[in-house]
Amino acid sequence: MTTPIIKTAADQALQELLKAAQAGLPGNADFSSLRSAAVSDFEENGLPTRRVEEWKYSDLKRAMPADLALAEPVSADTARGHLSGSGILRSIEKNQLVLVNGCFSAELSDLSDLGDAISVRSVADALQAGDFVLDDPEIAKGDIALSLNTALLQDGVIVEIAEGAEISKPIEIRHVMLGGGLATLRNRVVIGKGAKVGIIETFVGDEASYQLNSAIDYRIGDEAKLNVLRIINEGDNAIHLGSTTAKVGGQVHFEHFTLSASGQFVRSQSFVAMLGEYSDADLFGASLVNGNRHSDITLKMDHAVPHCNSKEQYRTVLDDKAEAVFQGQIIVRQYAQKTDAKMMSQALLLSEDASFNNKPELEIYADDVVCGHGATCGDLDEDLLFYLRARGISKDVAKKMLVMAFLAEAIENVSNEQFVEALESYILDRLGLSE
Numbered sequence: 218m219t220t221p222i223i224k225t226a227a228d229q230a231l232q233e234l235l236k237a238a239q240a241g242l243p244g245n246a247d248f249s250s251l252r253s254a255a256v257s258d259f260e261e262n263g264l265p266t267r268r269v270e271e272w273k274y275s276d277l278k279r280a281m282p283a284d285l286a287l288a289e290p291v292s293a294d295t296a297r298g299h300l301s302g303s304g305i306l307r308s309i310e311k312n313q314l315v316l317v318n319g320c321f322s323a324e325l326s327d328l329s330d331l332g333d334a335i336s337v338r339s340v341a342d343a344l345q346a347g348d349f350v351l352d353d354p355e356i357a358k359g360d361i362a363l364s365l366n367t368a369l370l371q372d373g374v375i376v377e378i379a380e381g382a383e384i385s386k387p388i389e390i391r392h393v394m395l396g397g398g399l400a401t402l403r404n405r406v407v408i409g410k411g412a413k414v415g416i417i418e419t420f421v422g423d424e425a426s427y428q429l430n431s432a433i434d435y436r437i438g439d440e441a442k443l444n445v446l447r448i449i450n451e452g453d454n455a456i457h458l459g460s461t462t463a464k465v466g467g468q469v470h471f472e473h474f475t476l477s478a479s480g481q482f483v484r485s486q487s488f489v490a491m492l493g494e495y496s497d498a499d500l501f502g503a504s505l506v507n508g509n510r511h512s513d514i515t516l517k518m519d520h521a522v523p524h525c526n527s528k529e530q531y532r533t534v535l536d537d538k539a540e541a542v543f544q545g546q547i548i549v550r551q552y553a554q555k556t557d558a559k560m561m562s563q564a565l566l567l568s569e570d571a572s573f574n575n576k577p578e579l580e581i582y583a584d585d586v587v588c589g590h591g592a593t594c595g596d597l598d599e600d601l602l603f604y605l606r607a608r609g610i611s612k613d614v615a616k617k618m619l620v621m622a623f624l625a626e627a628i629e630n631v632s633n634e635q636f637v638e639a640l641e642s643y644i645l646d647r648l649g650l651s652e
Contacts, residue, residue, distance in 0.1 A: 226283035228263040234285045234399070235259060235368050242371060245347035255368035265361050272361070274542040274574040275513040280456060280482040281428075287371075288318035288398030288427065293325050299393050299421060300325065306389065306448075308642070309635050311417060313389045319371045319400030319429070334382035334412075340373035340403060349375075349405075353434070353462050354490035356517045356548065362458045362486065366432045369401040376416075380409035380438070387415030387446075387633075394422035394429055394455065403432040410438040410466075415633060416445045420459070420480075422452040429455065435463040437471060439493055445473040446636045451480035453508075459485045467493025474631050475502035475531075476640060477512050478647070486515040491525040491553075501630045502531040503640075505647065506539040506571075513542040518560075520553040529560040532627040534620055535571035546578040547588060554583050560590040565623050567596065567616070617648040 224232075235256045244252065264281055265272035296317045314337065315325040321339040328337060343349035357363055374390065390404055406416060418433065429451070437443055451457050457480045465471050475485055489498055498518070506512045518527050533541045543562040564573040577590040597619050605615035621644060628640045 224263055225278055227278060227281040230283045230285045231264065231281065232260060234287070238287060238369060242369070243341045244344040244370075247347060248344055248349065251351065252368050252370075255364045258364055259368065262361075271515070271544070274544070274576070275484055275511065277484075280511070282426065286398050288394065288400040289396055290320065291317050291395050293322060296322070296325060296393055296395060299395065299423070300391065306417065306419065306639055308639055309387065309417070311387045311389045313391055314374050314376070315391050315393065316372065316374065316402060317393045318395060318398065319402045321372050321374050330386060334379045334384065335388070336377045338375045340375060340405070341371070343375060344370070354464060354488050354519060356490060356519045357460075357462050357488035360460070360486070360488075362430060362460050362484070363432060366401055366403055366430050366460065369399070369430065370403055371401050373402040373404040375405045375407070377407045378409055378412045378414050381411045382409065382414070383412070384414040387417050389417040389419060392418070392420045392429065392431060394427045394452070395425070396423070397425035397427045399428040399430070401430045403434070405434040405436070407436045408438055408441045408443055411440045412438065413442040416443065418445070418447045420449050420451050420457065422455055424452050424454060426454040427452065427456075430458045432460040432462070435461070437463065437465050437469050439466040440468045441466065442470045443472070444633050444636070446631075446633070447473070447475045447485070449475070449477045449480060449483055449485060451483065453479060453481060455480045457483045457485075461487040463487070463489045465489065465491050465493060465496050465498060467495060469493065469496040471496070471498045472632060473500045474636065475514065477502070477504040477506070477514070480510065482511045484513040484515065488517045489527075490519045490521060491527065492521055494522050494524045496525050498525070498527045499630065500527070500529045501627050503624045503627045504531070504533040504541060505644070506533065506541050507536040509538045511540045513544070515542070515544040516546065518547045518558065520547070520549045520556045520558060523552065523554045523556070525553070526557040527559075530627055530630060531562050532624055533564045533573060534567065534624065535564065535573060536567040538568070538570045540572050542574045544576045545590065546580065547590070549581040549583050549586055549588060551582040554585040556583060556586040556588065558586070558588045562592045564594045565597070565620065566594065567620075614650070617650050621645060621648060621650060
């Protein structure tokens with residue numbers, strides 16, 4: 218028997234917005250048909266509830282407000298004051314691409330040092346020209362956040378790195394949300410064969426109640442090296458739906474680190490397809506969750522070919538009445554022999570009212586593999602706390618030192634030393650331990 222879908226006020230408001238917004242969104246007839254299919258899918262299924270397995274621990278239907286409207290355009294002068302963001306990246310010299318309320322701003326972006334090895338184009342222009350094609354990995358098909366992203370896609374940036382290019386300064390893609398409303402964007406980074414580049418994704422916003430549905434597609438050519446730093450530092454009243462898809466070629470090193478630091482309801486999900494042999498994918502993350510915030514890290518790793526390695530390690534610190542989720546799935550296809558895949562999720566609870574839900578999964582169809590997963594959840598080690606206090610350190614400072622040590626083990630997996638220093642400085646400052 219089919220369970221009837223109960224439409225809430227949020228479902229109805231979003232459905233009305235989807236219909237009303239279609240005429241004003243960019244795209245040719247072919248893409249408009251994709252939008253229509255996504256809208257029809259939403260009309261049939263609505264927002265996901267806890268009955269949907271992938272959203273069992275994150276009730277988007279309850280989190281979504283009933284008063285929905287698209288975010289209004291913001292002038293460059295108004296947005297300029299928010300570009301400093303959280304200050305996490307002050308020490309890093311970088312190129313910068315800026316999107317404000319979902320729209321790419323060439324005026325606010327710094328493109329002077331990109332050179333001929335990099336091309337940048339807005340997604341809105343590509344949609345109008347009819348040459349922006351969605352080709353998500355198979356494991357991402359049917360995802361509700363990506364479906365909504367397709368239905369309301371406004372803009373984004375397409376970054377293409379030429380074959381063999383070595384980009385010395387990382388490229389920051391900065392997302393700024395101001396004044397409330399809903400923004401939807403999709404970025405794409407195409408990395409040519411043998412290229413080496415660092416990408417930083419940052420998300421900041423004001424204190425208004427806003428929503429951001431952001432997706433980014435990485436298309437990584439053979440023998441390339443990509444380091445990604447993703448920093449979610451949204452406003453305290455924000456809903457953040459962030460999706461990463463990656464198609465990984467052969468002999469690639471792909472490294473991805475997520476810091477989830479703020480936002481009322483945050484879901485950061487990654488879909489990685491290993492499509493070329495002898496490649497490595499390392500996905501790490503750290504989350505700081507307090508108040509009554511909700512943070513969700515969801516990961517799907519698809520080993521489709523032999524001789525690939527993947528490693529996932531995520532650490533979460535929770536306080537007050539915060540909730541956090543880690544859902545990790547590793548799929549090893551029948552022909553993906555000699556796969557080595559490991560996944561670990563660890564949580565530190567500083568309050569009895571905080572909660573952490575962990576759901577690791579291995580789906581293995583090959584027989585010559587090394588795969589494993591682990592999970593831990595607990596409070597601070599009383600022996601270590603006593604050791605620090607016995608040396609004259611106050612209880613509050615001792616707790617903060619142990620929290621920093623806990624998170625540092627995930628951060629130190631990052632190979633880019635500038636990224637490591639920036640992350641550690643930010644967390645020390647947030648904990649009140651900076652000099």
